[in-house]
Amino acid sequence: MKYLFFLLLLFCNSIFADFSGNVIKVIDGDTVDVLTTQHKTIRVRLFGIDAPERGQPYVNKSRQFLASLIAGKNVLIKAQSQDIYHRTLGVIFYQNKNINAKMVANGYAWAYRFKNKATDESLVVLESIAKKNSLGLWSDSNPIAPWDFRKNKNN
Template sequence: MLMRLLLVFFVIITPVVATALEGKVVSVADGDTITVLSQGNQQTKIRLYGIDCPEDGQPFGRAAKKFTASLVAGKHVQVTQYDTDRYGRMVGVVTVSGRNINQSIIASGYAWQYRKYCLESFCSDWLGLEKQAKSAELGLWGENDPVPPWQWRTGTRNSSYQKASQGNKSSGSSYHGNVKSRVFHGPNCKYYNCKNCVIKFYSIDEAKKAGYRLHRECVKE
């Protein structure tokens, strides 16, 4: 009787994390979002747990998407669910033939460990993999001061991207973009280090492609 009670107690307090879904990946929306076709021709959108890839339009956004696609597109995957996000997407760890895809993306330098939402015990290991990728300058870590996507989204939410203008002028100086006004400033501008000037660009063309407009008093094309 005592053993039975202990077994029931163990089952109640022990969290169960099991494979929630298996199927074929039919779409890769971005570096951390895929769609899986399971039995019954049901499509389920999956947000990869614990990682955050560059957004589309952000430097390395397309590269991250391409890398994820190279790992999962058209392949049979298993999804272990850890959460459901506010958009109704299943949030989970994806594996292909035993390979942890979330972990591989971080280790290859195409994602950050998602500080705010990566809460499992293995997340500390993922942070270590991120640091190793950064040290080796893999993927996005080959860029100077890459901007975390959660910071990038703060500046682009509810804002539409403007068409990138022609030209590819670059200089040794960097430009600072104001995430609220969507204006970028040169190093000689008095607003260069303003409170909201937290996005760094290394060319006029890069800033414009991100949807920012130049401050004509201090930036000359």
């Protein structure tokens, strides 16, 4: 039993290992395609954040800001897990800077919440500061969180 647990732990760690690569495409404010050194393209969803959806204010500005930070750059991804769409959920670092946090701190994304619980509480603090300073999407009179937008759109 002890060996089975060790093998399972080893297997899980190898699935979500850190990796690096070049950002070849910025899909939107929270999703990019990365070309690894093994010439494999991996779609990465930035863990812990949620950027504006198509049809929302700031969708283009959010994508443009993310592109200005990492498009064409070699980044490190600390993989957390995989979502239902088979995207790698990860924290992206460029020059030792947390890009996920920069998106929230500059007002181009929300700290992601599931059932009103944030996946990363440190991002909620950054979101509060951005909101207080009316940065990015927080300069809008009534910003709607992407998860609420998606829910209302599907009703």
